[in-house]
Amino acid sequence: MASHRRPKQPSQTYATVLTATAAAAVALSAQPASADPLPDPSKKGVQAQVDRLYEEATQATEKYNGAKETAGRLEKQVEDLQEAAAREQSGLNSLRAQLGSIATAQYRTGGLDPSVQLLLSSDPDGFLDKASAMDRLSAQQVSALHHYESQQQGLQQKRQEATENLNNLAGVRKELGSKKKEIQGKLAQAQKLLNTLTAEERAQIADKEERANRSSERVELGNEASASQRAAAAFGAAKGKVGVPYVWGASGPNSFDCSGLTSWAFNQAGVTIPRTSQAQANVGTRISSMSALQPGDLIIMRTDLSHVGFYAGNGQILHAPKPGAQVRYESIARSGMPFMWGVRI
Template sequence: MASHRRPKAGKTRVTVLTATAVTAVAFASNVSYADPAPFQERVRQRIGELYHQAEATTEEYNGLAERQERLREQVARAQGRIADAQAELVVLQGDLGSMAAARYRGGGVDPTLALLMSESPDEYLSRASVLDRLAERQRDAVVRARSTRRALDQERREAADSLAALETGRRDLAAKRADVERELTRARELLNTLDASDRARFLAADGPAEGSAGGFVDGTDPNRASRDEARPGSARDARTAPIDGRAAIAVAAATRALGKPYVWGAGGPDSFDCSGLTGWAWQQAGVVLPRTSQAQAGAGRAVPIAEIRPGDLVVYFGGYTHVGVYVGAGRIIHAPKPGTNVRYAPLRSMPIAKVVRPA
């Protein structure tokens, strides 16, 4: 006879939670059920991985968007030069036609007209006898016309190449945007399987996943670094050193951004992603930084962690996929991840790859 005993309340909760999570985990994949770690911890780790992937992809998207903007500017400049060259060529051709007509009325075919009618102007002009017969004014006009025509043709080729690259970039941007949205959707699906307290704890963590190791990418012990800072002439002293004008402005700007929401691909002033925040903060100080965290890692002088000062960029993870602004007292201001706002974080809350002082 089948048993109709009611399951214990605790077991029922685990079964329901697991069933909800299984759907999301199957959607996100890469979570092993043989893993001895508690299931909720594995879910949190997978969410962190997806957010980290999304952030890395966002920085790729930002780089593509920056390149697109440069291409649009190149196309606009090329189109302006084409218009100028075309107008100049019309004037020059009109002058040449007038000279040729005047010579024809005087009898005979003017060499300039022959040149204009020739199927091979370069070969025609290469003949010294023709150059000798052309008046200096005519010769100069022909040379200018040929030079202008060549420049016009070159500008048209470059504009066509830029337009083609612009279209390719547009497709790449759309694909990269889809990648980010897919990774964020998977992360949100998993995040919704956590109870309210676990969800809040995950969003409060500064690293991409709960328990992310701080310290340095090369594995340096962060406690050793903290002990080093206690020595005279070390980072503790550097942190209290006067900040130069531009760094002070950048720090003040980052501070004003506290509480603004993280939005991927956003560069301020109302919302930010990580490199959008650092770029905007330094832009307020008159310093233009590249758009991505990877490019910002090379946008200044690398300094040892022991010499870090407020205003310095702190770049995290081996792929330079996250960046914040050091503001002193062992803290950065950064835009952590979707679902969070710009906030303070400990300097070593994530693995430090590099410290950069913008030029």
């Protein structure tokens, strides 16, 4: 007797495996035998993260440079105030000694003048008010006492200013340490990410960076003139540093960060400009249009104004771009940083 049972169907799992296997076979047969393997998206992500960390490190570097510049200014102010206070203290001691001699002479000739007693008391600031009512001082004595009081007040003010500046300096030095730690941390993170790549992948990144460095040897800048002799001189000094390595916080002559290069170059031209890109963005004459730039003008990049370089002509920037790079020419359009404005010094 014939059986009327339905034939057994393959299980759902088995069918899925068959379908996937067939699809894979079709896909493999459709690929040419010499096709390169698909890039690993996680590796591309590593490069993007490294680039972001380098950008953050350069931004922190400009803040570090600003704090360092402030620290230097405060140190100079404290030194000047302390020297001035020492000079005034010396003069005050001499004046007090002279007035003490007057007191000694008066004592030997019949008693100490009450006015001089007041002068040598613990409250010389209130002396003149009391002495004016006594009508016992000569014009010369009044002049000497005014001078003494003025010197004493000036000395106190300088000491107070020096103390305030020292307190400010301590805060700035703390900020310097914090920014330095932040920069070093970001660079360490970037290196840790690079270490996750294979030796071949790291070599490819290094080769790409080297090609960018070598491009400076064959860049076409045109023959446009600079807007001023000082801009031409500064730009000329910077051109002589092509190939020098980027080092955060460095201001030459053997290594630079972005604003270190521009401030150093202008200094070679006899012009002093601020140390940071943010401060350099607000000096000179602002040039809003890129088409109006001339070689030697500064170019301010990024929305936070954290990058600066020289306009080199023909749409090129001469700059110290980032960690691991060298001072070089690059296309502004391909730099990956938005143009904000130019500055003509």
